[in-house]
Amino acid sequence: MGFMKIYVSKHWKLFLVAVFFVTLEALADLLQPTIMSHILDVGVAEKRLDYVLRMGGLMLIITAFGAVAASMRNIVASHVSQKFGTELRRDLFEKIQALSFANIEQFERASLITRLTNDVTQVQNFVNGLMRIFVKAPLLCIGSLIMAVRLNPHLSVVLLIVVPVVSVLVALNLKVGFARFVGVQKSLDSVNRVMREYLSGVRVVKAFNRFDHETGKFQQANIEYQNKSIQVTRLLAIFNPSILLSVNFGIAAVLWLGASRVSNNQMQVGHIVAFVNYMTQILFALMTISMVFNLFVRAKASANRIGEVFDQVNTMTWDANTALPTGRQGCQIDFEHVSFSYEGASGEPVLKNINLTCLPGETIGIIGSTGSGKSSLVNLIPRFYDVSSGSIRVDGVDTQELDPAKLRDRIAIVPQKSILFSGTIEENLLWGNEHASREEIMQAANMAEAHSFIAAFPEGYETMLGQRGVNLSGGQKQRLSIARALIRKPDVLILDDCTSALDTTTETNIKESLKSFASGVTCLLIAQRITSVMDADKIVVMDDGEIVGIGTHEALMKSCRVYVEIFQSQFGKELPHHVKAE
Ligand code: DGT
Numbered sequence: 182m183g184f185m186k187i188y189v190s191k192h193w194k195l196f197l198v199a200v201f202f203v204t205l206e207a208l209a210d211l212l213q214p215t216i217m218s219h220i221l222d223v224g225v226a227e228k229r230l231d232y233v234l235r236m237g238g239l240m241l242i243i244t245a246f247g248a249v250a251a252s253m254r255n256i257v258a259s260h261v262s263q264k265f266g267t268e269l270r271r272d273l274f275e276k277i278q279a280l281s282f283a284n285i286e287q288f289e290r291a292s293l294i295t296r297l298t299n300d301v302t303q304v305q306n307f308v309n310g311l312m313r314i315f316v317k318a319p320l321l322c323i324g325s326l327i328m329a330v331r332l333n334p335h336l337s338v339v340l341l342i343v344v345p346v347v348s349v350l351v352a353l354n355l356k357v358g359f360a361r362f363v364g365v366q367k368s369l370d371s372v373n374r375v376m377r378e379y380l381s382g383v384r385v386v387k388a389f390n391r392f393d394h395e396t397g398k399f400q401q402a403n404i405e406y407q408n409k410s411i412q413v414t415r416l417l418a419i420f421n422p423s424i425l426l427s428v429n430f431g432i433a434a435v436l437w438l439g440a441s442r443v444s445n446n447q448m449q450v451g452h453i454v455a456f457v458n459y460m461t462q463i464l465f466a467l468m469t470i471s472m473v474f475n476l477f478v479r480a481k482a483s484a485n486r487i488g489e490v491f492d493q494v495n496t497m498t499w500d501a502n503t504a505l506p507t508g509r510q511g512c513q514i515d516f517e518h519v520s521f522s523y524e525g526a527s528g529e530p531v532l533k534n535i536n537l538t539c540l541p542g543e544t545i546g547i548i549g550s551t552g553s554g555k556s557s558l559v560n561l562i563p564r565f566y567d568v569s570s571g572s573i574r575v576d577g578v579d580t581q582e583l584d585p586a587k588l589r590d591r592i593a594i595v596p597q598k599s600i601l602f603s604g605t606i607e608e609n610l611l612w613g614n615e616h617a618s619r620e621e622i623m624q625a626a627n628m629a630e631a632h633s634f635i636a637a638f639p640e641g642y643e644t645m646l647g648q649r650g651v652n653l654s655g656g657q658k659q660r661l662s663i664a665r666a667l668i669r670k671p672d673v674l675i676l677d678d679c680t681s682a683l684d685t686t687t688e689t690n691i692k693e694s695l696k697s698f699a700s701g702v703t704c705l706l707i708a709q710r711i712t713s714v715m716d717a718d719k720i721v722v723m724d725d726g727e728i729v730g731i732g733t734h735e736a737l738m739k740s741c742r743v744y745v746e747i748f749q750s751q752f753g754k755e756l757p758h759h760v761k762a763e
């Protein structure tokens with residue numbers, strides 16, 4: 182909840198303005214019953230019409246005054262709470278943006294979305310409520326108490342019993358409610374998660390006819406959400422009427438006590454009417470308090486969840502003064518005894534003791550069976566994750582000391598799974614370099630064999646892509662993400678299995694263009710097909726998280742069993758006689 186301080190310090194002035202108007206409004210409400218009692222006891226009892234009219238006029242003026250104050254506080258409250266909500270959402274978004282993958286993986290994606298949307302709204306609603314009714318309720322409650330006691334101390338005995346009973350009820354409501362509201366929020370998370378998973382995989386769900394299964398999953402989450410919400414509503418259904426009942430008993434007691442006094446001529450009717458009026462105001466104030474407390478409980482649960490995100494300390498640190506040496510094309514990358522696990526130092530290592538040097542301008546092919554750690558290896562270079570032990574040096578600088586943004590400026594990556602964003606093709610390509618000219622874009626698209634299919638679209642480079650580029654084929658997406666990387670003119674180019682969806686002719690063409698492009702660029706090329714990496718300067722063979730061979734194709738054919746096995750599985754040749762089968 183510590184994060185709230187920032188916003189409090191930002192908005193407290195306007196908040197006070199709202200409180201000022203609320204106070205005026207409450208004062209107006211508090212004066213009415215007393216004036217009413219005067220009208221009854223003086224005007225009506227003594228049959229003085231002019232007095233009744235005068236006092237009636239005063240009541241009208243006070244009401245108008247209260248109404249103006251009410252509109253003012255509404256305006257201020259809406260303004261402050263909207264602004265607060267927007268700022269909170271923006272800051273939370275920026276915080277999430279700045280977190281490392283390791284940080285983000287501590288939260289489920291769906292829960293991050295609920296935190297950004299529903300949780301922020303809950304807190305915002307509370308802030309709004311705080312300024313509109315929450316401040317008014319205690320004012321009215323205490324004010325009515327004072328006015329009632331002043332009006333008639335004898336009747337106030339009733340308050341002595343009713344007020345503590347109701348306070349206990351409100352407190353209990355709070356205590357029991359909190360855990361339940363947290364539960365409701367959690368189950369809303371699951372509904373979102375199931376929905377998200379379903380929507381992102383909707384084609385596969387339909388293809389495998391898993392509709393019933395998914396519906397079942399959704400129903401389960403949905404019903405749990407329903408049950409939790411019902412539990413909370415039930416709780417409210419018990420507490421609110423009990424509060425109502427207690428106060429109504431109080432009113433009955435006032436009428437009963439008052440009636441006996443009036444008949445003894447010890448009290449005037451107007452006092453009883455006013456007293457009952459004050460008690461009703463107390464009742465409504467208490468009901469509002471318990472309602473706003475529920476809002477508070479919900480907001481607190483939400484604020485805690487938002488706080489959890491704000492409290493994340495970025496696992497990635499760097500030294501702002503460290504920079505990569507400039508003026509050289511192509512970077513040297515050194516892996517020294519690198520081990521890595523996705524679950525932190527204690528987890529099962531995905532990479533074990535990796536030692537590898539990529540010289541500037543070299544093209545390194547990486548091959549190995551699926552799950553052997555190829556993608557994990559290259560993802561360490563732009564510091565998507567930090568190594569568990571060992572170090573990676575780019576141009577001699579340990580990446581752990583480098584600002585990831587500076588590091589990533591020099592690197593272009595074509596991820597294994599092409600990810601594009603909604604927008605035009607051109608906008609997507611400009612991700613590589615926002616200042617690229619049309620010529621440069623077309624040149625890169627040409628190299629990536631993408632120009633011809635883009636030009637074939639009626640709107641060419643202006644063609645709109647759907648979310649994640651759904652309106653493109655897998656191969657088209659791959660070629661666009663290659664072009665996007667080339668536009669960047671990087672020092673290090675990482676191609677993670679980027680030709681898997683392309684036919685061999687297209688792949689060969691791209692490789693030819695890359696050869697001229699990549700001269701001087703350090704290029705890491707992951708591939709499944711040996712032909713894709715055969716002519717690399719160096720081929721790295723990965724097996725189960727380890728490097729089992731580094732060398733040229735010829736050298737590996739002689740010395741690396743795993744490489745030969747991959748070769749055989751792709752070309753079906755006999756084991757060359759000079760490789761000893763182990
Ligand atoms: P591929 O792309 O199928 O040819 O396989 P590689 O060689 O690229 O394998 P890689 O590096 O994606 O995965 C190596 C191991 O790491 C494998 O056991 C799965 C695991 N792994 C990969 N990505 C993640 C991740 O984001 N989180 C966690 N916890 N584990 C991951």
Ligand code: MG
Binds near residue numbers: 555
């Ligand atoms: Mg991979």
